[in-house]
Amino acid sequence: MTFDKKIIILQASRVKVKQADRFQTEDVYEWLVGYHQIKDLLGQYxxxxxxxxxxxxxxSLLGEKLRRDGFNLIFSMDYCENVVTNMSNHCDTCKHINWLTMDATNMPIRDETFDIxxxxxxxxxxxxxEKDLWTLSAPTIKIIDQTLSEISRILKPNGKFISLSFNQPHFRGLLYSKDKYDWSIRSIDTIGDDFHHYLYVVQKGLPISCSTSYYVYEPPKIIETMATCDESKENDIFDINL
Structure with a gap:
């Protein structure tokens, strides 16, 4: 089964891209976990x-391995032009994946295009x-919001956003739980025994009220206090009979 990528692209103008030096010499690299650790979970969704x-x-070889497992309608995108070029020629399987170079915060893709x-x-x-995940900087909040808004826009009704992260639910859950994205966190799976990663499955069209429960932790408030001294006792120091 094939899928013409021209169908999904809104405009043919060249997207601003950047080069990443590490991809000039690095062949492949898997962040967080390998495909074999999430294969069964992905198959559920x-x-x-x-x-x-x-x-x-x-x-990453994620797209290649999904394709080998029979998922044929795969589009892989990245902001770095050289990694898209390198991976598209990585192997014969990769040549059957649709490769796109674009910015996740502004994707020239038609609304409601993808199931996943x-x-x-x-x-x-x-x-x-970021130095403090409890208080993100304004630029980081902006780029995350733009990216999530774009993901919501290009998802079909009932489509799923699947996110594998190092961030615990009390951080990531709050970022994903906003009415403006028109979705709800359907499930959170923990991967690993001692060192955990988290697979978030977010489904478009579900109200926030349907979101799976997750632990919301707030850091303890730091209360500044000033040491006080009993004035009468302070005077006693000087009331010494020699």
Missing amino acids: INKNDTILILGCGN VLEKATIDTFLVN
Whole structure:
């Protein structure tokens, strides 16, 4: 089964891209976990005939291995032109994947195009310079909001956004739980025994009230206090009979 990528693109104008030096020499790299660790979970949420967009594919073999497992309608996109070029020529299987170079915050893709948008640590990369995950900087909030808004826009009704992250639910759940995205967190799966990663499945069209429950933790408030001294006792120090 084939899918003409011209159908999904709104405009043919060249998207502003950047080069990443690491991709000039690095062949492949898997962030967080390998495909074998999430294969069964993904199979619960993705159908073989779903149209799938891998957001921020990098030089991961995720798309290649999904294709080998019979998921034929795969689009892999990244902001870095050289990694898209390299991965599209990585193997014969990769040549059957549709490769796109674009910015996740402004994707020239038609509304309601994909059944699945899948990302593995792409959202995490937006947070690498943050010193406090409880209080994100304005630029980071903006880029995450733009990306999530775009994901919601290009998802079909009842489509799923599947996000694999290092961030615990008390951080990531709050980012994903907003009415404006017209979706709800359907499930959160924990991967790993000692060192955990999290697979968030978010379904478009479900109200926030249908969201799966997750632990919401707030850091303890730091209360500043000033040491006080009993004035009468302070005076006693000087009341010494010699």
